[in-house]
Amino acid sequence: MNIMNPTTTTTTNTNNFTAFISANTAGTATRNFAFFRHVQFFEVFAALFVFMAINSLRQKRRQGLPVWPVLGMLPSLAVALQTNMYEWISDVLRSRNGTFRFKGPWFSSLNCIVTADPRNLEYLLKTKFPNFPKGPYFHDTVRDLLGDGIFSADDETWQRQRKTASIEFHSAKFRNLTTESLRELVHNRLLPVLEDSIKQLAEIDLQEVLLRLTFDNVCMMAFGVDPGCLQKGLPQIPFAKAFEDATEATVFRFVTPTCVWKAMRYFNVGMEKKLKESLRGVDEFAEDVIQTRKKELSSRCDEKKTRSDLLTVFMGLKNEEGEAFSDKFLRDICVNFILAGRDTSSVALSWFFWLLDQNPEVEEKILKEICKIVGEREEVEKKGEIISESGLVFRPEEIKKMDYLQAAISEALRLYPSVPVDHKEVVEDDKFPDGTELKKGTKVVYAIYAMGRMEAIWGKDYREYKPERWLGRDGRYMSESAYKFTAFNGGPRLCLGKDFAYYQMKFVAASIIYRYRVKVVENHPVVPKLALTMYMKHGLKVNLSRRDESELQIYFKG
Numbered sequence: 001m002n003i004m005n006p007t008t009t010t011t012t013n014t015n016n017f018t019a020f021i022s023a024n025t026a027g028t029a030t031r032n033f034a035f036f037r038h039v040q041f042f043e044v045f046a047a048l049f050v051f052m053a054i055n056s057l058r059q060k061r062r063q064g065l066p067v068w069p070v071l072g073m074l075p076s077l078a079v080a081l082q083t084n085m086y087e088w089i090s091d092v093l094r095s096r097n098g099t100f101r102f103k104g105p106w107f108s109s110l111n112c113i114v115t116a117d118p119r120n121l122e123y124l125l126k127t128k129f130p131n132f133p134k135g136p137y138f139h140d141t142v143r144d145l146l147g148d149g150i151f152s153a154d155d156e157t158w159q160r161q162r163k164t165a166s167i168e169f170h171s172a173k174f175r176n177l178t179t180e181s182l183r184e185l186v187h188n189r190l191l192p193v194l195e196d197s198i199k200q201l202a203e204i205d206l207q208e209v210l211l212r213l214t215f216d217n218v219c220m221m222a223f224g225v226d227p228g229c230l231q232k233g234l235p236q237i238p239f240a241k242a243f244e245d246a247t248e249a250t251v252f253r254f255v256t257p258t259c260v261w262k263a264m265r266y267f268n269v270g271m272e273k274k275l276k277e278s279l280r281g282v283d284e285f286a287e288d289v290i291q292t293r294k295k296e297l298s299s300r301c302d303e304k305k306t307r308s309d310l311l312t313v314f315m316g317l318k319n320e321e322g323e324a325f326s327d328k329f330l331r332d333i334c335v336n337f338i339l340a341g342r343d344t345s346s347v348a349l350s351w352f353f354w355l356l357d358q359n360p361e362v363e364e365k366i367l368k369e370i371c372k373i374v375g376e377r378e379e380v381e382k383k384g385e386i387i388s389e390s391g392l393v394f395r396p397e398e399i400k401k402m403d404y405l406q407a408a409i410s411e412a413l414r415l416y417p418s419v420p421v422d423h424k425e426v427v428e429d430d431k432f433p434d435g436t437e438l439k440k441g442t443k444v445v446y447a448i449y450a451m452g453r454m455e456a457i458w459g460k461d462y463r464e465y466k467p468e469r470w471l472g473r474d475g476r477y478m479s480e481s482a483y484k485f486t487a488f489n490g491g492p493r494l495c496l497g498k499d500f501a502y503y504q505m506k507f508v509a510a511s512i513i514y515r516y517r518v519k520v521v522e523n524h525p526v527v528p529k530l531a532l533t534m535y536m537k538h539g540l541k542v543n544l545s546r547r548d549e550s551e552l553q554i555y556f557k558g
């Protein structure tokens with residue numbers, strides 16, 4: 001500092017002070033400005049949020065659910081996924097008179113029309129059937145597992161398989177094969193496994209046991225081979241495990257953005273790795289059966305006559321060029337039938353037994369019906385015997401007469417359809433009978449679970465389990481329009497196995513109910529699993545006890 005020149009010093013000091021002040025002022029101003037900017041930012045953000053919230057909630061009134069910028073209706077779906085998604089869809093549909101437009105996040109493939117309106121169902125599944133195929137998205141997603149089989153194919157590829165399989169399904173030879181294999185499975189495998197659980201005083205997962213039964217049964221129909229899943233000890237069967245894993249990994253694709261699962265497939269990681277490995281197991285099994293059957297058929301002509309499984313039937317046919325079907329196509333046909341028929345009936349039966357546990361009066365009526373029908377057998381009339389006979393085998397004509405049982409199973413399927421939702425894709429712009437506009441490429445989801453819970457279709461007591469709603473005044477079973485009761489689909493793609501499925505479910509249910517009391521384990525949680533098929537998430541743990549003769553005697557006399 002210069003002490004000889006104070007002015008200078010003062011000036012300098014003043015300058016420093018000014019600089020200090022201005023620097024400080026500038027700093028404060030900058031900080032204030034930054035603070036001000038933050039405040040503004042938060043205010044603007046808050047205002048925007050409030051505006052969006054009001055706007056979204058206003059949209060709720062118009063569209064059924066709040067629509068958020070960028071995310072669309074996804075937040076509501078995310079919340080619903082934490083509870084029971086099927087109930088949530090039903091609630092929304094009831095509040096929207098049966099149809100609503102789901103808006104997914106930007107750039108996602110979640111935009112779709114969801115409907116449970118029977119008029120729309122008839123239009124979708126029958127009237128304008130060609131305009132609503134399964135579509136390229138579905139085919140692409142399931143291609144690795146299902147190839148060009150009936151379940152994933154559209155147009156001529158589907159039509160050809162449908163026609164051939166339909167003729168086969170209605171042939172006496174095929175019916176014999178299916179009923180015979182079911183009879184054997186129930187009497188030689190299911191009942192011994194159930195007996196075993198009684199002897200060991202152990203609870204048993206009835207869903208697991210039934211899944212094994214129907215898997216073996218459908219493999220007999222498709223391949224003519226019994227994989228042996230249902231037997232004492234419930235062993236793990238490599239083909240069944242591979243099939244299960246491959247299905248699970250394929251379902252995973254539906255909840256993963258397409259580019260993500262395709263990248264995972266490319267790098268062979270995660271679920272895609274699992275899919276690849278499990279497909280190897282499925283393909284090896286199929287390849288083995290196909291080659292063995294070819295050898296059998298070429299060496300022994302009588303095999304052709306005796307075998308009536310789908311594989312043998314399709315092996316004897318030619319494609320449009322007059323050539324035999326390729327091994328890959330034969331594999332696709334069989335794998336698709338196994339997928340279609342493997343778990344739908346067992347899952348339906350599981351829900352049915354759970355409903356019986358809650359509605360013992362229905363169980364009693366079923367038992368009464370069974371005993372009345374069996375009591376009409378000639379030999380019973382003559383000898384007055386049979387009731388205690390554990391080997392009692394129901395005859396096809398007796399199963400047919402069980403109208404109340406059929407009603408009780410249909411009622412279970414109404415409330416818990418094995419396929420809870422299904423979908424189609426729009427080929428050309430169209431309009432539903434209820435006025436909903438449909439743009440080309442839109443996905444249409446039909447909510448089968450919700451359809452069973454629409455007051456407009458079933459009346460005020462739609463929540464109640466009431467088999468009587470399926471019976472006419474004469475007590476005979478009355479079927480319902482496939483567009484109201486869509487558990488088996490409808491129109492040209494009506495479930496091909498429907499008649500057999502009813503026969504199978506009635507035969508299994510009657511065989512169990514006649515012999516055992518089925519009690520669901522106390523506090524066992526029963527909730528649906530989120531999957532393409534409506535499994536019980538935790539299975540169905542039950543305790544069985546044998547019915548004694550005196551109990552049956554009452555019903556026989558009754």
Ligand code: HEM
Nearest residue numbers: 150340341344345348418419487488489493495496497501
């Ligand atoms: C309770 C039992 C069953 C229920 C609820 C059921 C339900 C359905 C449904 C909803 C569809 C339409 C699926 C779609 O197109 O996306 C379908 C199709 C089909 N089902 Fe079933 N099903 C049952 C049992 C069976 C059985 C046991 C078989 C065979 C053994 C079978 C064979 C088929 C076939 C082949 C198709 C495809 C028809 C086509 O696309 O033309 N189903 N089933």
